[in-house]
Amino acid sequence: MKLKRAINQVSAIAKTDFLGVLRNKTAIFFTLLFPLFFILIIGFTFGQSGEEAMSRIVVGVVNLDGELVAVNAADSSNSTIGDLFVQALETVNFTVHGYSEYGDRDTNGTAAYAISRGDIDAIVVIPANFTETLSFQYTNNLGAPVPTKAHLELYVDPTDTTGALITQQSVFGFISGFVKEYQEVAIEQAPPDMKAYVEVLADPLTVSINEADITGNDLKWIDYMIPGTLGLVLIWSGLNHASMTIATERTKGTFQRMVIAPVSPMVVLLGKLISALALVYMSAFIMLLSGVLLFQVNLYWNIPVILLAIFLGALSAIGIGLIISSLTKNEEAANSISVIISVPLQFFIGAFFPLSIMPAAAQAFGETLPFTKLVNAMQKIMTRNLAFDAVIPEILYLAVSSLILFLLGTIAYRISLRRL
Amino acid sequence: MRRVIRLNDIEVNSVTKRFEDMVAVDNISMSVEKGELFGLLGPNGAGKSTLTKMISGMLNLTSGTIKVGKYSIQDDPMRVKEILGVVPQDIILYDYLNAKENLAFYGRLYGLSGRKLKDRIKELLQFTQLDEKAVKRHVSTYSGGMKRRVNIAAALLHEPQVMLLDEPTAGLDPQNKHALWEIIQSLKKQGKTIVLTTHMMDEAEELCDRVAIMDHGKIIALGSPSQLVRKVKMENTITVVPDKSSPKLIEIMKTVSGVKSSYIAYDETEKSETLKVITDNPDDILPDVVPRL
Numbered sequence: 001m002k003l004k005r006a007i008n009q010v011s012a013i014a015k016t017d018f019l020g021v022l023r024n025k026t027a028i029f030f031t032l033l034f035p036l037f038f039i040l041i042i043g044f045t046f047g048q049s050g051e052e053a054m055s056r057i058v059v060g061v062v063n064l065d066g067e068l069v070a071v072n073a074a075d076s077s078n079s080t081i082g083d084l085f086v087q088a089l090e091t092v093n094f095t096v097h098g099y100s101e102y103g104d105r106d107t108n109g110t111a112a113y114a115i116s117r118g119d120i121d122a123i124v125v126i127p128a129n130f131t132e133t134l135s136f137q138y139t140n141n142l143g144a145p146v147p148t149k150a151h152l153e154l155y156v157d158p159t160d161t162t163g164a165l166i167t168q169q170s171v172f173g174f175i176s177g178f179v180k181e182y183q184e185v186a187i188e189q190a191p192p193d194m195k196a197y198v199e200v201l202a203d204p205l206t207v208s209i210n211e212a213d214i215t216g217n218d219l220k221w222i223d224y225m226i227p228g229t230l231g232l233v234l235i236w237s238g239l240n241h242a243s244m245t246i247a248t249e250r251t252k253g254t255f256q257r258m259v260i261a262p263v264s265p266m267v268v269l270l271g272k273l274i275s276a277l278a279l280v281y282m283s284a285f286i287m288l289l290s291g292v293l294l295f296q297v298n299l300y301w302n303i304p305v306i307l308l309a310i311f312l313g314a315l316s317a318i319g320i321g322l323i324i325s326s327l328t329k330n331e332e333a334a335n336s337i338s339v340i341i342s343v344p345l346q347f348f349i350g351a352f353f354p355l356s357i358m359p360a361a362a363q364a365f366g367e368t369l370p371f372t373k374l375v376n377a378m379q380k381i382m383t384r385n386l387a388f389d390a391v392i393p394e395i396l397y398l399a400v401s402s403l404i405l406f407l408l409g410t411i412a413y414r415i416s417l418r419r420l
Numbered sequence: 421m422r423r424v425i426r427l428n429d430i431e432v433n434s435v436t437k438r439f440e441d442m443v444a445v446d447n448i449s450m451s452v453e454k455g456e457l458f459g460l461l462g463p464n465g466a467g468k469s470t471l472t473k474m475i476s477g478m479l480n481l482t483s484g485t486i487k488v489g490k491y492s493i494q495d496d497p498m499r500v501k502e503i504l505g506v507v508p509q510d511i512i513l514y515d516y517l518n519a520k521e522n523l524a525f526y527g528r529l530y531g532l533s534g535r536k537l538k539d540r541i542k543e544l545l546q547f548t549q550l551d552e553k554a555v556k557r558h559v560s561t562y563s564g565g566m567k568r569r570v571n572i573a574a575a576l577l578h579e580p581q582v583m584l585l586d587e588p589t590a591g592l593d594p595q596n597k598h599a600l601w602e603i604i605q606s607l608k609k610q611g612k613t614i615v616l617t618t619h620m621m622d623e624a625e626e627l628c629d630r631v632a633i634m635d636h637g638k639i640i641a642l643g644s645p646s647q648l649v650r651k652v653k654m655e656n657t658i659t660v661v662p663d664k665s666s667p668k669l670i671e672i673m674k675t676v677s678g679v680k681s682s683y684i685a686y687d688e689t690e691k692s693e694t695l696k697v698i699t700d701n702p703d704d705i706l707p708d709v710v711p712r713l
Contacts, residue, residue, distance in 0.1 A: 005531045012528035023516040253512040260476045261529040262501040
């Protein structure tokens with residue numbers, strides 16, 4: 001009878017708390033729609049294929065090939081291979097803008113002017129003797145070809161380090177493919193007695209770079225981002241909601257009215273916990289579903305482990321929220337402290353950037369956070385398709401930290417009852 | 421030695437509440453008989469709300485004992501809460517829920533469910549006099565009077581024997597105030613034991629069987645309203661009609677030399693709330709009183 005009554009009370013508190021979010025536009029945005037909004041942003045930013053991404057790299061080409069050069073004391077102006085190079089750049093989907101000269105940043109119409117204004121991402125300068133060198137036109141007195149290397153110049157924008165790195169890697173990848181094609185043609189066209197010799201010289205050492213079979217799936221960038229966003233959901237929905245719930249009720253007096261009813265404080269806490277957990281799961285579900293429906297994310301779905309990890313992570317988040325909610329004077333104070341804690345926290349859980357690129361102290365701090373462990377575990381499960389035993393350390397860490405944080409939250413909540 | 425003549429629903433014995441250095445309730449003893457409507461009258465800060473919060477179990481006692489019905493609030497708080505209905509001074513409802521949802525929530529906290537809860541909500545919605553449309557609207561859209569009625573209904577769901585009404589008419593216009601008085605009188609007719617806190621003498625006079633006047637955490641007078649009014653009339657009273665009636669006026673009057681006490685009361689002749697100032701020398705203090713209003 002007592003149990004039935006307690007269950008009735010818990011469900012009344014959980015339902016009312018939950019309705020408080022569903023009927024509050026601001027709360028709906030931050031708890032439920034913000035994850036959707038976030039997934040749309042990262043989906044449209046990182047969710048497209050490699051070719052689409054490449055089409056957004058604008059390369060300025062200064063093709064000097066075809067200008068008059070002296071080859072073996074004779075003038076030459078052949079542009080065949082330079083033109084092929086430009087055509088190939090366009091074929092692999094780079095956006096190519098042609099310029100007649102590199103120039104300088106103050107001379108309108110030059111490549112340097114365009115990159116300084118951010119109109120292009122990189123400049124490739126093709127030398128005047130590009131075709132002549134690559135077609136073995138330089139010979140010695142005996143008429144034998146003199147090995148002469150063609151030299152391309154690549155300029156990137158130093159003010160955009162990430163963009164420069166991506167552009168550089170993309171252009172290098174293209175050049176490597178172009179060289180390979182060229183070598184095959186050169187070897188094919190070499191005289192029969194020279195063929196073996198040219199073959200070795202052209203490719204004396206080969207290194208192949210391949211992607212290891214880690215995931216078993218062809219993943220896009222958004223697929224790597226999804227597990228990280230689960231950590232963010234815990235912070236947005238779990239920590240922020242829990243930090244507001246009791247503080248708001250105390251400010252409005254509804255908490256006091258619950259206390260004067262024959263309701264155990266632990267029943268109130270349990271009702272609040274269930275409501276917060278429901279919000280976290282709903283928020284995570286909306287985010288994952290929108291990822292699947294809108295961006296066709298290609299992940300592995302070990303549902304029991306995902307649910308368990310979210311549950312443990314949510315307990316930690318709710319524990320922190322309870323501490324904030326219980327120890328602050330009113331909802332405004334709780335909101336401010338919650339923002340002060342949750343906003344910086346998002347950058348230390350490995351959701352936006354890998355922890356490895358951070359300073360040692362930041363890495364150490366990030367590693368202590370339960371949300372980082374959740375992100376790690378979710379990356380292993382959802383992108384690497386590892387089994388439960390691979391995430392046992394993370395799950396244990398989450399279990400212990402959730403126990404400690406929720407216990408501290410409960411103690412803070414009990415203390416707050418004395419301040420009514 | 422205390423002589424218990426009739427059955428009491430509330431017994432307060434030597435109760436003190438201290439907040440650090442401040443004594444909010446100072447060694448108070450009183451009892452409220454079964455079916456009695458008992459008034460706690462006094463200015464803001466007199467200790468009325470603190471005393472009712474201790475009776476309801478919201479605040480712990482520094483010392484003393486309180487019994488509600490057969491149960492001690494210290495030893496058996498859950499039993500006390502079962503038989504107690506508390507109407508807080510502020511309107512404490514979820515503004516994003518409608519009246520029906522609010523009542524359902526509080527009903528479930530008191531252990532009601534199923535058919536019993538539905539019937540009780542239906543009865544109390546009639547009591548609140550809300551029309552069909554209003555019942556479905558969120559409480560945030562209600563007028564002050566409507567909110568007050570739902571606020572009281574939420575305390576009646578579990579049919580409590582004892583009720584604590586903490587300034588239930590605060591901030592209401594005369595029309596709504598009189599409507600609420602009728603509700604309180606109907607509760608008394610049902611045989612409920614009621615403790616009503618107020619800072620308005622006319623309210624206490626109209627509704628209460630007995631009144632305790634509190635100031636600085638102590639009961640300074642206790643008796644029937646007519647006894648207390650007779651006592652007040654023996655002294656000189658200045659009646660002032662302020663531009664805006666406010667409990668703050670009572671605080672301001674405390675700073676005027678020669679003022680023994682003051683209270684706010686509705687004046688039928690003036691058709692508005694008036695400030696009653698009790699003094700031995702009305703002519704002397706009037707020049708000091710008026711500029712402070």
